[in-house]
Amino acid sequence: MHSKQSKLFPIILFAGTALFLKVHIAFSAEHGGTPWTYDRGIAGAKGPDEWETLNGNWSCNGRKQSPIDVVTDQVMQKDPTNPPNLRLTVAGNKPITGEIRNNGYAPTFFVGEELTVKLAGGLLQESYFMKQFHFHFGCNDTVGSEHTIDGNTYPIELHMVFWDNTNYATYELAAQGEDGLAVVSVLYELPMANINTAPTNNALEKIALLLNNVVDENSNYVVTQSEGIHIEDLAPLLTSADVADRFYKYKGSLTTPGCYESVTWFVMNNHPQITEKEIMAFRNLKSSKAHAQGPNVGRMCNNFRNVMPLNGRQIHSNIVIE
Ligand SMILES: *[C@@H]1O[C@H](CO)[C@@H](O)[C@H](O)[C@H]1NC(C)=O
Ligand SMILES: *[C@@H]1O[C@H](CO)[C@@H](O)[C@H](O)[C@H]1NC(C)=O
Numbered sequence: 001m002h003s004k005q006s007k008l009f010p011i012i013l014f015a016g017t018a019l020f021l022k023v024h025i026a027f028s029a030e031h032g033g034t035p036w037t038y039d040r041g042i043a044g045a046k047g048p049d050e051w052e053t054l055n056g057n058w059s060c061n062g063r064k065q066s067p068i069d070v071v072t073d074q075v076m077q078k079d080p081t082n083p084p085n086l087r088l089t090v091a092g093n094k095p096i097t098g099e100i101r102n103n104g105y106a107p108t109f110f111v112g113e114e115l116t117v118k119l120a121g122g123l124l125q126e127s128y129f130m131k132q133f134h135f136h137f138g139c140n141d142t143v144g145s146e147h148t149i150d151g152n153t154y155p156i157e158l159h160m161v162f163w164d165n166t167n168y169a170t171y172e173l174a175a176q177g178e179d180g181l182a183v184v185s186v187l188y189e190l191p192m193a194n195i196n197t198a199p200t201n202n203a204l205e206k207i208a209l210l211l212n213n214v215v216d217e218n219s220n221y222v223v224t225q226s227e228g229i230h231i232e233d234l235a236p237l238l239t240s241a242d243v244a245d246r247f248y249k250y251k252g253s254l255t256t257p258g259c260y261e262s263v264t265w266f267v268m269n270n271h272p273q274i275t276e277k278e279i280m281a282f283r284n285l286k287s288s289k290a291h292a293q294g295p296n297v298g299r300m301c302n303n304f305r306n307v308m309p310l311n312g313r314q315i316h317s318n319i320v321i322e
Helices: 048-054 171-175 202-214 276-283
Strands: 009-011 024-026 076-078 086-090 098-102 107-111 117-121 128-137 156-164 181-188 220-223 247-252 263-268
Touching (some): 202 220, 202 276
Parallel strands (some): 181 263
Antiparallel strands (some): 009 024, 086 117, 128 156, 247 263
């Protein structure tokens, strides 16, 4: 009943030396092969308002869609123990290796070794394992994030995507199942304009460098051990025992087609900083898919969906009321 195919059509180009292996894959199947864009308010451009009409198997008009605006006044259960903290653990404490891909919609880092990055806690019924992480970001500083907090947008949002390997045989089945996925969202902010030295985030700096290898759509880059990402650097508070990882939790969907309502979301309340230089590496990414019309044709940036109605859903948090 689903349209996800995992068919890849590898056209392997050995660019440069064997040491510098760069693999290009025609990556058309990730969203079921039906074309869609991020163009808002343009009839016929296959943008978010039209997603549901593009493929009958998608759920983009459902009642539990993501992203949302987190209205902090309306968040339920501001209680430090309910839900309890998340636990993110990495087998062997190793940096994450795998493959980073420009699939035209988001720079996406696929974890090479399955089931090594585990998410638990937060009242999740099962442990979830990281499949990939990717970013949504703006063409300028005023937009970019998918989730907003009290109406505030952020220039870039990280999604770490985990799946329930206990109840589902594959990631694809989990993505369309009930509670099959858990996604951790981190909203980064730029330093204030009058502060010219931002603290450096090693993980983001590394990712920004890696992105230079996947500027073109459909390019892939194999990330070696020495280039690997320490996931705790991406979301510093998530693995720290003494500093609480405060978050907003709610039930929602994938923010890209097919918009399946399979996701337990954790929107982190801590906003690590990203530098202007790092975010430029994201904005340099090319895409023929993200926009069909308008000023950003050919670019990937502004790859965010607008916030969706809450429709009575409750948002829970472990944020303490002072
Ligand atoms: C919907 O899913 C069914 C079953 O997987 C598939 O046969 C059909 O082609 C899909 N429809 C579209 C429009 O992708
Ligand atoms: C920034 O991007 C937004 C969204 O595309 C646009 O509405 C706005 O005009 C842009 N601002 C500047 C200063 O370019």
